[in-house]
Amino acid sequence: MSIPKETLLHAYRTMKTIREFEERVNAEIMNGQIPGFTHLYTGQEANAVGVCAHLDESDTIISTHRGHGHCIAKGADVSGMMKELFGSSEGLCKGKGGSMHVADIDKGILGANGIVAGGPPISVGSALAAKIRKNGKVAVSFSGDGSVNQGTCFEAMNMAVVLQVPAVFVIENNYYSEHTHIDYAVGCDDLKARTEAFGFPVFVADGADFFAVHEAAGKAIAHAREGNGPAGVFAEQGRYHGHFVGDPQAYRGEGELENLRENHDPLKVFREHMAASGDLTEAELDAIDAEVMAEIEQSVMDAKAAARPTPEQVTADVYIQYGATA
Amino acid sequence: MPEKTMRDAINEALHQAMEQDESVFVIGEDVAGCNGSAGDVGSVGGVFGVTTGIYNRWPDRCVDTPISESAIVGAAAGAALVGMRPVAEIMFADFIGVCMDQIVNQMAKFRYMFGGKSRCPAVIRFSAGGGFSAAGQHSQAMYQVMTSFPGIKVVVPSNAYDAKGLLLSAIQDDDPVLFFEPKVLYQETAEVPDEMYTIPFGQANFVREGDDVTVVAFGQMVPKAAAAIDALAAEGVSCDLIDPRTTSPLDENAILESVQATGRLVVVDEAPPRCGLTADIAGLAADRAFSSLKAPIKQVCAPHSPTPFSPELEAAYLPDADKITAAIKATLA
Numbered sequence: 001m002s003i004p005k006e007t008l009l010h011a012y013r014t015m016k017t018i019r020e021f022e023e024r025v026n027a028e029i030m031n032g033q034i035p036g037f038t039h040l041y042t043g044q045e046a047n048a049v050g051v052c053a054h055l056d057e058s059d060t061i062i063s064t065h066r067g068h069g070h071c072i073a074k075g076a077d078v079s080g081m082m083k084e085l086f087g088s089s090e091g092l093c094k095g096k097g098g099s100m101h102v103a104d105i106d107k108g109i110l111g112a113n114g115i116v117a118g119g120p121p122i123s124v125g126s127a128l129a130a131k132i133r134k135n136g137k138v139a140v141s142f143s144g145d146g147s148v149n150q151g152t153c154f155e156a157m158n159m160a161v162v163l164q165v166p167a168v169f170v171i172e173n174n175y176y177s178e179h180t181h182i183d184y185a186v187g188c189d190d191l192k193a194r195t196e197a198f199g200f201p202v203f204v205a206d207g208a209d210f211f212a213v214h215e216a217a218g219k220a221i222a223h224a225r226e227g228n229g230p231a232g233v234f235a236e237q238g239r240y241h242g243h244f245v246g247d248p249q250a251y252r253g254e255g256e257l258e259n260l261r262e263n264h265d266p267l268k269v270f271r272e273h274m275a276a277s278g279d280l281t282e283a284e285l286d287a288i289d290a291e292v293m294a295e296i297e298q299s300v301m302d303a304k305a306a307a308r309p310t311p312e313q314v315t316a317d318v319y320i321q322y323g324a325t326a
Numbered sequence: 327m328p329e330k331t332m333r334d335a336i337n338e339a340l341h342q343a344m345e346q347d348e349s350v351f352v353i354g355e356d357v358a359g360c361n362g363s364a365g366d367v368g369s370v371g372g373v374f375g376v377t378t379g380i381y382n383r384w385p386d387r388c389v390d391t392p393i394s395e396s397a398i399v400g401a402a403a404g405a406a407l408v409g410m411r412p413v414a415e416i417m418f419a420d421f422i423g424v425c426m427d428q429i430v431n432q433m434a435k436f437r438y439m440f441g442g443k444s445r446c447p448a449v450i451r452f453s454a455g456g457g458f459s460a461a462g463q464h465s466q467a468m469y470q471v472m473t474s475f476p477g478i479k480v481v482v483p484s485n486a487y488d489a490k491g492l493l494l495s496a497i498q499d500d501d502p503v504l505f506f507e508p509k510v511l512y513q514e515t516a517e518v519p520d521e522m523y524t525i526p527f528g529q530a531n532f533v534r535e536g537d538d539v540t541v542v543a544f545g546q547m548v549p550k551a552a553a554a555i556d557a558l559a560a561e562g563v564s565c566d567l568i569d570p571r572t573t574s575p576l577d578e579n580a581i582l583e584s585v586q587a588t589g590r591l592v593v594v595d596e597a598p599p600r601c602g603l604t605a606d607i608a609g610l611a612a613d614r615a616f617s618s619l620k621a622p623i624k625q626v627c628a629p630h631s632p633t634p635f636s637p638e639l640e641a642a643y644l645p646d647a648d649k650i651t652a653a654i655k656a657t658l659a
């Protein structure tokens with residue numbers, strides 16, 4: 001399958017943006033600039049970008065506690081996100097949600113989510129709306145290897161099949177849920193078979209490889225969009241950081257992180273593909289790197305200068321309208 | 327007496343209960359940690375470190391689970407029904423949203439619906455409350471909600487000493503107990519005896535004693551109220567500070583007797599106001615001590631809003647010593 005040059009450029013830029021965003025967020029947390037609980041997506045960039053390459057603005061995604069990558073890939077404003085993480089009232093969610101709740105409904109981003117497997121049922125609702133409206137939209141939920149053991153995930157998968165809605169369940173296996181390995185937490189040997197037993201196809205991809213994820217997600221999303229009911233994508237790829245910033249990572253094996261960064265880096269893998277195919281030159285990719293670095297630097301400067309929220313904003317936006325109606 | 331953090335005091339209570347009674351076991355997400363991984367199983371001890379070392383001594387009785395809160399609470403309830411004394415950990419009280427049925431419709435109701443013929447001595451521990459910029463899904467108190475359900479007991483310690491004694495009582499209690507640990511207090515220290523001791527449920531603690539105003543506070547609001555009261559002493563104002571320690575059962579007499587003596591009541595909690603503990607205690611006083619009241623009752627609590635992320639917003643959201651001071655002064659005006 002040949003991918004248009006514009007798509008390739010955009011994919012690389014987006015992966016690089018996620019990478020630099022996350023690495024900078026990590027540094028700013030260490031500096032004490034970003035409060036709260038933050039979970040970094042570094043290493044898993046190809047998953048979000050490979051999936052979202054098949055979506056337009058009116059398709060929806062729902063994300064997780066590790067949501068920055070998904071939101072950036074779906075088109076969230078990077079500067080608005082950075083401001084949100086800094087707790088500014090100019091942030092994408094006015095400083096109300098922070099890292100775990102980045103959302104932009106107009107862009108089809110139904111929110112990062114602090115509840116593991118809180119997203120899949122909501123995504124089924126979005127898919128049901130698409131089915132009723134017959135508008136050809138799909139609803140993608142991202143969730144982790146730890147989410148698949150939650151009742152809400154089982155319920156959502158089964159109901160999506162029963163209702164035959166265009167829901168796509170993207171399961172990102174980064175091997176761990178917090179400090180527990182998937183081999184312990186998932187009781188069966190074959191999670192793909194367990195998931196397919198619900199009654200929909202699952203397409204598996206190497207999450208270090210944008211092209212592999214792009215292909216698998218393409219099949220799943222086409223399946224759903226064409227009215228064949230839900231589909232799944234399994235992407236396997238480790239995260240580079242701890243579960244949260246500051247995690248001592250006692251669960252890692254000898255050399256595991258070095259191996260991940262060295263041999264399973266979506267950005268390097270992408271560049272290798274480009275070197276082999278000649279579709280994009282090193283100069284083109286380097287230019288993107290420089291632009292992205294500047295954009296992230298600017299976003300941090302903007303976030304540091306942005307307005308801080310004031311106490312009267314606490315009770316704004318709890319409701320649209322509250323009290324006696326006219 | 328040795329100083330210990332609330333985290334260590336709870337951990338010590340767990341160790342001692344495990345040692346004393348083989349029917350006690352710990353269950354939850356990462357309560358051991360590293361299962362299935364290259365790391366050493368048991369090297370985590372819960373995300374807040376409260377179950378540290380339990381797995382290393384009692385590997386069979388320290389059970390890591392998948393992320394499945396309904397099944398964790400249900401398994402604790404079921405094991406308790408057949409005679410075990412599980413202590414389950416739900417990482418954040420907010421995740422009650424996931425396992426509400428197992429708590430409210432199952433374990434809370436067994437004994438009554440079964441005609442008094444069952445026992446369910448399960449303890450469910452939660453980290454609870456705000457103060458970490460953890461936003462809407464990781465900051466809720468939740469104990470005020472759970473207090474409204476008959477059939478479960480609800481504990482909210484405000485210091486390391488109480489936490490140890492209350493947890494040991496909870497584990498020995500034959501009814502289901504929800505144990506809410508204000509997570510901003512985990513690092514706070516108090517003098518905690520090394521030996522086992524229990525603190526009975528339904529017995530309030532008088533943290534301060536005074537004549538002018540009765541202040542009732544819960545969980546992380548207790549030290550804030552104490553700070554406010556101590557500062558007011560310089561202005562010649564003295565207050566009773568009552569920490570009920572258990573919201574169900576509630577030591578109504580301690581509160582009523584104090585209000586009858588002072589004639590003034592301020593109630594402080596970190597949760598939003600509607601159907602909450604401040605309204606509950608205010609209602610109690612209005613109903614049963616009305617003739618003693620010399621001033622309107624004041625409630626200090628969060629507004630009717632989710633917990634915001636931004637530190638400035640959360641600081642404005644949560645009650646603090648200044649707001650408590652203002653409320654105390656208002657009752658004296």
Ligand SMILES: Cc1ncc(C[n+]2csc(CCOP(=O)(O)OP(=O)(O)O)c2C)c(N)n1
Pocket residue numbers: 039064065066114115116143144145146147148174176177178243355393395417421424
């Ligand atoms: C209902 C619920 N239970 C527990 C948690 C705490 N928690 C946050 S992330 C996480 C691990 C999730 O693992 P996984 O789904 O694999 O996602 P990953 O962190 O690997 O991206 C846990 C247990 C939570 N946020 N929500």
Ligand SMILES: [Mg+2]
Pocket residue numbers: 144145146172173174175176177178
């Ligand atoms: Mg995972």
